[in-house]
Amino acid sequence: MSDDGFGAMEGGCTCRAVRYRMSSKPLFVHCCHCRWCQRETGASFALNAMIEADRVVLLQGQPEVVNTPSLSGMGQRITRCPICRIALWSNYGGGGDAVRFVRVGTLDEPDRCPPDIHIFTESKQPWVVLPRDIPAVPQYYDRARYWPKDSLERRAVLFPAKPEAS
Numbered sequence: 001m002s003d004d005g006f007g008a009m010e011g012g013c014t015c016r017a018v019r020y021r022m023s024s025k026p027l028f029v030h031c032c033h034c035r036w037c038q039r040e041t042g043a044s045f046a047l048n049a050m051i052e053a054d055r056v057v058l059l060q061g062q063p064e065v066v067n068t069p070s071l072s073g074m075g076q077r078i079t080r081c082p083i084c085r086i087a088l089w090s091n092y093g094g095g096g097d098a099v100r101f102v103r104v105g106t107l108d109e110p111d112r113c114p115p116d117i118h119i120f121t122e123s124k125q126p127w128v129v130l131p132r133d134i135p136a137v138p139q140y141y142d143r144a145r146y147w148p149k150d151s152l153e154r155r156a157v158l159f160p161a162k163p164e165a166s
């Protein structure tokens, strides 16, 4: 159950065979302007809500996992509807299975998860104009500097033994 006052959010694919619930607010929301995200979405950026895997509850359907190359070289596993093939979330090499990157556009109320940061703005398509009040970085960023305290604490529960990645 969510105790952050945010409430649960539901989402799913286009054919509605797969439905899921995000049981709390995300840890952090990335708007990624890298070329990989542009290619994967066919658009100008990807909007991903990072959240603990166990806070994404499958309500309906049997999604399939597709191994896909990633910018880091470590690969990502994209979870897709087996029928309409819409991508619902990814797990990246670094975060392993513990953190899912939920595609915000698959939420029923995507407006509730605006970006907390814009990343890889070095390859941002020039017509995209960023807001002045949201952090933006040319590539990646230092988590401790940008994440809110409660999100850092939630992440520390997932990765207790690991030293901070450099």
Ligand SMILES: [Zn+2]
Binding pocket: 013, 014, 015, 016, 017, 018, 081, 082, 083, 084, 085, 086
């Ligand atoms: Zn579907």
Ligand SMILES: [Zn+2]
Binding pocket: 032, 033, 034, 035, 036, 037, 038, 046, 120
């Ligand atoms: Zn990207």
